[in-house]
Amino acid sequence: DAGVTQSPTHLIKTRGQQVTLRCSPKSGHDTVSWYQQALGQGPQFIFQYYEEEERQRGNFPDRFSGHQFPNYSSELNVNALLLGDSALYLCASTQQGYEQYFGPGTRLTVT
Amino acid sequence: EDQVTQSPEALRLQEGESSSLNCSYTVSGLRGLFWYRQDPGKGPEFLFTLYSAGEEKEKERLKATLTKKESFLHITAPKPEDSATYLCATPETGGSQGNLIFGKGTKLSVKP
Numbered sequence: 001d002a003g004v005t006q007s008p009t010h011l012i013k014t015r016g017q018q019v020t021l022r023c024s025p026k027s028g029h030d031t032v033s034w035y036q037q038a039l040g041q042g043p044q045f046i047f048q049y050y051e052e053e054e055r056q057r058g059n060f061p062d063r064f065s066g067h068q069f070p071n072y073s074s075e076l077n078v079n080a081l082l083l084g085d086s087a088l089y090l091c092a093s094t095q096q097g098y099e100q101y102f103g104p105g106t107r108l109t110v111t
Numbered sequence: 112e113d114q115v116t117q118s119p120e121a122l123r124l125q126e127g128e129s130s131s132l133n134c135s136y137t138v139s140g141l142r143g144l145f146w147y148r149q150d151p152g153k154g155p156e157f158l159f160t161l162y163s164a165g166e167e168k169e170k171e172r173l174k175a176t177l178t179k180k181e182s183f184l185h186i187t188a189p190k191p192e193d194s195a196t197y198l199c200a201t202p203e204t205g206g207s208q209g210n211l212i213f214g215k216g217t218k219l220s221v222k223p
Contacts, residue, residue: 004154033209042115042198042213043155045206056207090154094209099145102154 002027004093004103012109013081021076021106025093031055032074033100034066035090043090049074050096078108086110113138113203117214124221127188132217134199135181144182145211146175147198155198189221 005024013019025032031050035043045058049068068074072093078085086109092100114137124130136144143162147155159168161177168175172193174185184197196218200211 006154031209033211035211040215042200042215043211044213045203045210048207048209056210058210088152092209099157099160100209100211101157102147105152105154107152 004029004091004101006089006091006103006106008106009104010107010109012111014111015081015083017081018077018079019081019108021078021089021091021108022073023076023091023093023103024073025091026101029093029095029101030072031094031096032068032072033092033094034074034076035092035102036060037088037090037105039087046076081110083110113201113212115199115201115212115214117197117199117217119217120215121218122220124186124189124219126190126221126223129185129187129189131186132184132197132219133181134184134214136199136201137180138201138212139204142202144177145200146182146184147200149196149198149216151196158197186219189219191221191223194219194221 007022033048034046037043047057048055052068063079065077088105090105091103094100118133146158149155159175164179196216198216200213203210
């Protein structure tokens with residue numbers, strides 16, 4: 001049973017560019033959440049997708065957007081990248097009301 | 112304001128030296144207290160969920176307990192492979208179950 005998968009593993013971008021990160025949830029899970037984790041900090045909630053709609057959003061600017069596909073996979077898009085967007089981006093999946101399982105993350109470096 | 116605070120920030124133990132990690136939380140109506148283990152550069156690995164005061168769960172050398180204001184992760188006779196950052200989290204008040212507030216974590220180092 002495959003767990004949560006994310007791609008790519010690492011990414012280097014330049015300020016002002018745009019980036020798309022991808023996530024496939026654990027088998028049987030229908031809800032995907034995205035988190036940003038800066039070095040030495042706990043993960044911070046970005047948003048959650050369920051039934052292809054953004055269900056809840058954390059305190060992140062509109063530069064952060066997402067999408068969920070009919071097969072429950074999801075994308076995180078970040079526009080106009082800033083140096084401060086450098087972080088580990090984590091995807092977590094769950095079946096409604098149960099524990100979240102995290103993927104390995106995508107390390108984004110903005111130069 | 113919802114808050115999750117973990118202490119200590121870092122903990123160094125000798126192999127076999129038992130200790131406890133603390134997670135204090137402030138939310139209106141607890142809907143689960145989650146413990147995760149995170150290795151460097153990797154995603155958090157789910158360990159336990161606790162839902163009510165007095166509840167305890169165990170897995171190998173780890174035992175998690177919950178009171179009305181805090182949770183403890185007890186590590187008995189730790190081994191070097193237990194070295195990792197341990198995170199606790201709980202759903203934000205009024206948020207969905209997937210909107211977790213995390214503490215900053217406790218970085219545990221176990222020396223042989």
